[in-house]
Amino acid sequence: MKEDCEVFPIIVPVEYGLKTINFFLVRKEKRLLLIDAGIDDELCWGALNKTLNENGFSIRDITEIILTHHHFDHIGLVNRIVQEHPIPVYASPLSIKRLKRDSVFMKNRLAFYERFYQEMGCGELGKKQIQYLNKALEKNKHQALQCEISPITASTFQHFSVLEIPGHAPDHLAFWDKERNWLFSGDLLLEHISSNALIEPDENGNRLQTLIQQRDSLLKCLKLQPEIVFSGHGQVISEPNRLIQLRLERIEDKAERFYQLILTGFSTASEIAETYYKKTYLAQFSLVMSEVVSHLDYLELQGKIKKKQVKGIWHYSAMATHTAH
Structure with missing residues (x-):
């Protein structure tokens, strides 16, 4: 017999590409969990309180906060909630320093990104991005969580299985309700857009192969065959398996497009990015560079391309066995 459980989605519309900011109240027996915590603004705060009140709850009924990953649009209300109502906050061990x-x-x-943009041939755009990140270090200090954060392990929750799903973020977790075939996936799978595999360093400053991780995470979730995915943005997903297949196909398609550009003579990641994305390369520089470099990592893994450093910049070329076909 299934234990009693209800999900109360908190869906906050936004005017940019993410469409919505989503977080979720989950009632299981006498516990009321909050999975993620939106943005630190009045819209999200109002939506949280409205959902609580409509279902006979208040802030003081929340028993714990569980975070899928460290991004600002998933943690925003944590400080405000915990100041009003001290409760446990749980996150991946990899989240805590972030x-x-x-x-x-x-x-x-910051030093990692400075080296990364230099090695990918980004020149002045890379330097401007580092200046922006330097300013953001000071500007975003207030986003640091003030409360104690308890690391999530495989045995932390009886009511969920914890899945490590890196790719979009190194610390990304999903929470699996096996009884109902429900998956709380954070930003792994979004209904209306592909989730970015953002270039990030690991704890030792080494570059993670984030698209390869993202692909593995999608395959891990596909094996579960979830019926419903509660995602961090856009609609709740009612046909997740079909969508996961589409996202996997998109990875292959995008990698092939970048491979064709390498065959035509573009050799640096910045050249490929500017040629393929044009004005978007300037407008969304960091996202575009993550997209391109992570797909180049995937092509390397497949043995279709290789790279060589010349004067401190990585140059990519097709492997001879593939150019022959």
Whole structure:
């Protein structure tokens, strides 16, 4: 017999590409969990309280907060909730330095991106991005979580299985309700757009192969055959398996397009990015570079391309066995 359970989605419309900011109240027996916590603004705060009140709850009825990953649009209300009602906050062990905005970690992360943009041939655009990130270090200090954060392990929750699903973020987790075939997936799977596999360093400053991780995470979730996916943005997904297949096909298609550009003579990631994305390369520089480099990693894994560093910049070329076909 299934235990009693209800999900109360909190859906906050936004005017940009994400469409909505989603977070979820989940009632299981006498517990009321909050999965993710939106943005730190009055819209999200009002939507949380409205959903609570409409279902006979208040802030003081929330028993714990569970975070899928550290991005600002998933953690925004944590400080405000915990100041009003001290409750446990849980996140991946890999989230904690990011959520606390640990000064050493954040400075090392900045150094990683400075090296990354240099090696990918981004020139002045890369330098401008580093200037922006430097200013953001100071500007976003207030986003650090002030509360204690408990690391999630495989045995933390009886009511969910915890899945590690890196790719979009190194610390990304999903929560699987096996009884109902429900998956709380954060940003792994979005109904209306592909989730970005954002280039990130690991704890030691080494570059993660984020698209390869993202693909593995999608395959992991496909094996579960979920019936409903509660995602971090857009609609709740009622046909997730079909959508996961589409996202996997899109990875292959995009990688092939970049491979064709390499065959025509474009050799650096910045050249490929500017040629393929044109004005979007300037407008969404960091996202575009993540998209291109992560797909180049995937092509390398397939053995279709190789890279060589010339004067500090990586140049990509097709492997001879593939150009012959």
